[in-house]
Amino acid sequence: MIEVENGDACTGCLICEMACSFHHSRMFSRSQSSIRVNKSLSNPEGGGQINISYDTEAGIPVCDLCEGEEYPLCIGLCPQNVYRLKGRES
Ligand code: SF4
Ligand code: SF4
Numbered sequence: 017m018i019e020v021e022n023g024d025a026c027t028g029c030l031i032c033e034m035a036c037s038f039h040h041s042r043m044f045s046r047s048q049s050s051i052r053v054n055k056s057l058s059n060p061e062g063g064g065q066i067n068i069s070y071d072t073e074a075g076i077p078v079c080d081l082c083e084g085e086e087y088p089l090c091i092g093l094c095p096q097n098v099y100r101l102k103g104r105e106s
Pocket of ligand 1: 025030031033097
């Protein structure tokens with residue numbers, strides 16, 4: 017399971033959302049992402065939440081740990097190291 021470890025460092029760049037949607041659909045679309053970043057790029061200090069969907073009823077793709085990719089894209093591509101794989105130290 018992917019965990020948000022360092023959410024305060026998030027800048028709201030949405031790279032993780034786009035990467036996740038590309039994994040699921042080979043498109044860049046927020047509706048195709050398991051991740052939803054509720055944070056403003058223009059006001060990253062303004063708080064907000066990051067949610068990762070594991071709910072099959074939510075109507076968006078469920079995180080599958082980037083099955084078929086070389087690594088979990090959100091972990092590998094987030095410039096702020098916000099995510100980690102639960103159960104791993106790094
Ligand atoms: S890639 Fe990282 S910094 Fe950018 S929105 Fe996602 S969690 Fe925040
Ligand atoms: S591991 Fe892959 S599928 Fe899961 S949230 Fe991260 S980018 Fe999306």
